[in-house]
Amino acid sequence: MKYMLTYDLMETARNTNQWLGSTMRAFGSYPGLAMNPAMALVKAWGEVTERTFARMVAKPDWGIPSITGEDGKDHVVAIERIVTRPFGNLIHFKVAGRKPRSRRVLLVAPMSGHYATLLRKTVLSLLPDCEVFITDWHNARDIPVSAGKFDVEDYTLYVVEFMKALGADLHVIAVCQPAPLVLAATAYLAGEQPKAQPRSLTLIGGPIDPEANHTEVTDFGRSVTMGQLEETMIQRVGFNHAGVGRMVYPGLLQLASFMSMNASTHSSAFINQVFAAARGEASEFDKHNVFYDEYLAVMDMPAEFYLSTVERIFKGREVARNEFYVKGQHVDFDKVTTVAVKTVEGEEDDISAPGQCRAALDLLSGLPDEKKAWHVEPGAGHYGIFAGRSWRTNIRPLVLGFIDANSGAPRASQPVAAE
Incomplete structure (x- = not known):
């Protein structure tokens, strides 16, 4: 796992999912198809998916104006x-x-x-x-x-x-x-x-x-050896970043570990947000977005x-x-x-x-x-x-x-x- 290739492949997968969400959002918004009720779900799925994967590489602002x-x-x-x-x-x-x-x-x-x-x-x-x-x-x-x-x-x-x-x-x-x-x-x-x-x-x-x-x-810490951790969790930063070549525990891997501990809860939250967006009930600062905008924003260690x-x-x-x-x-x-x-x-x-x-x-x-x-x-x-x-x-x-x-x-x- 300690290769730039694996790091870049993981980033490519994230990028692809963000692009797919953006594409579905645009497709669902096409005027000729918008009359079909199913398109509202397509558009909503795209909106939630795009936002989800975009937040994974964005450092949140402190957002404390006064x-x-x-x-x-x-x-x-x-x-x-x-x-x-x-x-x-x-x-x-x-x-x-x-x-x-x-x-x-x-x-x-x-x-x-x-x-x-x-x-x-x-x-x-x-x-x-x-x-x-x-x-x-x-x-x-x-x-x-x-x-x-x-x-x-x-x-x-x-x-x-x-x-x-x-x-x-x-x-x-x-x-x-x-x-x-x-x-x-x-x-x-x-x-x-x-x-x-x-x-x-x-x-x-x-x-x-x-x-x-x-x-x-x-x-988990007791069940794995240090050699196993180093081989399966550590990757080398790819060429698109200032830390190219640095050995890191990628934030995306950490996020996957976090979410796997409560997979059903996160899946339900994603699905519910899609339906809320389709009904026009989702908003920029609703409870889901406020929580996941922070939760999904991860950094490499x-x-x-x-x-x-x-x-x-x-x-x-x-x-x-x-x-x-x-x-x-x-x-x-x-x-x-x-x-x-x-x-x-x-x-x-x-x-x-x-x-x-x-x-x-x-x-x-x-x-x-x-x-x-x-x-x-x-x-x-x-x-x-x-x-x-x-x-x-x-x-x-x-x-x-x-x-x-x-x-x-x-x-x-x-x-x-x-x-």
Whole structure:
């Protein structure tokens, strides 16, 4: 599989389906045939198919033009780059004409096949009350080979750099996949530069210990060898992209894996949308399009990051066993003694099941019990605990309360200098 040919063939298949949808949409719109009721279905099928496959290669916009302030006025939100790096940037959602909020929150987005815009609703919910920063990871196919590798250690060091850039008066929220690496970044700072540690760390639905409660994801990780993964999942970026020749885990393969877990649900949603479009009931921003425009927009991961995640986080459980190393140096979680840590899990989470994230609190043996907190949201799935109704109504207030309870006396928010 590690060939440009397979990568380009997969892209060609996607392109062909997009073209087929466009063709059927045009065919169904032909005036001479439009009188036939069946043509409405043909046109609708074309519209939904074209949109579906076009979204797979489009990076979504943040789409946050303004928010309403306490003065009742709309304030424009501008995206400001704080740190620019080859594999990802640290960005700030700067609200014009508003005094900076005292709560400074760094959202660490997953690098798991989707763009950071997957956390758009999370950002929107926090903006009125917080200064929000987020890790904006880049599509690996757009990163030249000359930029070098990017694995779990590099990810951890990126998070360390971002924390240092924002200063110690900071609260970090890690969503899903990066939870163990953000915990490792905090422990790394505890050993190397304690004053740069954030005030609090909230871990949401992350695999700190994948063996704590099995899911299809963990079962898959245990059932395949690293050689099988490398041969079947890794491809080399084709000639149409800046990252030509880079080894990646393609986003389209990741999307196929995601959708196969709930194939009947996605099939039903597609069919229902076709009939809705045929009846003239579909719209640009209806519930289906809003969800799938984001869900279908996927990005490639660096091969070394994907493989090292499976090998070291899932198979080797290096974080769970306190045996994680960065640049040859042991990251000792026992050294985390001052950062308040809260874990959040969904009762019905089929990606990172309850117990996997909670394991972080047992791992932090040097942290006083009063600095630890956890919450399991009844009836919530994976998406709901950071962007759905459960997040908005229950979890968000709890997280903000946890941040406030661990803010303490104001500390300088300037970047922390190297010691």
